[in-house]
Amino acid sequence: MEPVPPGIDPTKAHPSRRYNYWLGGKDNFAVDRESADMVASGFPTVALAARENRRFMARAVRYLARDAGISQFLDIGTGLPSAGNVHEVAQSIDPASRIVYVDNDPVVLVHARALLTSAPEGRTAYIDADLRDPEKILAAPELAATLDPSRPVALMLVAIMHFITDDEDPYGLVARLVDALPAGSHVVITHATGDYLTSEQHAEADETNRLSGVPFRLRTREEFARFFDGLDLVDPGVTSVVDWRPDLPPENRPRVEDVSMYCGAARIA
Numbered sequence: 001m002e003p004v005p006p007g008i009d010p011t012k013a014h015p016s017r018r019y020n021y022w023l024g025g026k027d028n029f030a031v032d033r034e035s036a037d038m039v040a041s042g043f044p045t046v047a048l049a050a051r052e053n054r055r056f057m058a059r060a061v062r063y064l065a066r067d068a069g070i071s072q073f074l075d076i077g078t079g080l081p082s083a084g085n086v087h088e089v090a091q092s093i094d095p096a097s098r099i100v101y102v103d104n105d106p107v108v109l110v111h112a113r114a115l116l117t118s119a120p121e122g123r124t125a126y127i128d129a130d131l132r133d134p135e136k137i138l139a140a141p142e143l144a145a146t147l148d149p150s151r152p153v154a155l156m157l158v159a160i161m162h163f164i165t166d167d168e169d170p171y172g173l174v175a176r177l178v179d180a181l182p183a184g185s186h187v188v189i190t191h192a193t194g195d196y197l198t199s200e201q202h203a204e205a206d207e208t209n210r211l212s213g214v215p216f217r218l219r220t221r222e223e224f225a226r227f228f229d230g231l232d233l234v235d236p237g238v239t240s241v242v243d244w245r246p247d248l249p250p251e252n253r254p255r256v257e258d259v260s261m262y263c264g265a266a267r268i269a
Contacts, residue, residue: 013213015163016079016105022050027107035212042201042208045258050159052259053190056241057158058084060188060265063234063245064154065093068267070186072153074143076102076131076177077160086156087124095121100146102137104130131160132168134176152184152268159261161227162192165215174227178268185268186234189227190241194218196257224262231266238264 013035017028021036028036040046064070071094075086078101090097101124103109109128118124125142137143147153155177164170178187194202202218209216225238236244240256241263 014105014107015160015214016077016103016108018214019050019079019159022047023054027111031213035214038208038212042204043260045254045260048254049192049259049261052241052254053159053261054084056190056244056261056263057086057156057188058089059245059247060263061086061089061154061156062093063265064186064188065090065097068154068186068234070152070154071097072147072151073097073099073156074102074137074147074153074177075099075156075158076137077157077163078103078108078126079159087118087122091119091122095119098123098146098148100125100127100143102127102129102131104128131157131164131173134173134180138177138180150182152186153181154186154188155181157187157189159190159192161189162217162219163215165217170217171226171229178231181268183268186265187228187231187268188263188265189224190261190263191224191227192216192218193220193224193260193262195220196260219262221262225264228264228266232269234265234267238262 011031013032017032018036021028021033061073071090073086073090087097087099090099109126123146125146127137127140127142129136129140157174161170164173194205197205205218221238228238239262240259241261242253242256242259244263246253
């Protein structure tokens, strides 16, 4: 029997631990693996999608830190620490970068405090909160103590918005966070899609996601693009995570159909 830390419901899968499993990590429980395998039964390349999503995140952070001059990051839906966390990528370019991580999984909290350690010149902090409560995030003392509200911030919403169902006001949640950021800030979002699936595959993916015990909403390109309404999209705009400023030639990249994940980065004017 696996030891279960306080605050964990061993009968309920959590997205961050499931993602950890797909990335080959060991910080997950049987219920997470069962849920992840259920999803994979309807979308067999989901582990590839998780890896490509992670690769995109690193490229996006490098662009923001190196080309856009961003040195502050608010990463909501952090997940369990693994190689190439936001602060590691950002501080490899600017050691003084400051990063605030947000997640609502007690397992992530334990690991974050131990592993998400900053370079001496910079700073990292962790907020135990849920994206569905943006006011708690914005009012957190850790945020005020770490990020300068007068300087641009990169809001990272990587592989999290598809867990926000329509009745939870996904566009309103993003707009509330965006409205709190100063001009020159950026927003980075990735999102699973069913656009590359046949109607039968889409139905199967919806059903296996339902059975997995984790609410999930595949969105179309048009639905995803709505998150960036009123913002200035960074080239190449809304595209597959595979094709956003790639660092590999086309023949060495996976098929966008196998990844089925949209992404975009935009600037707040």
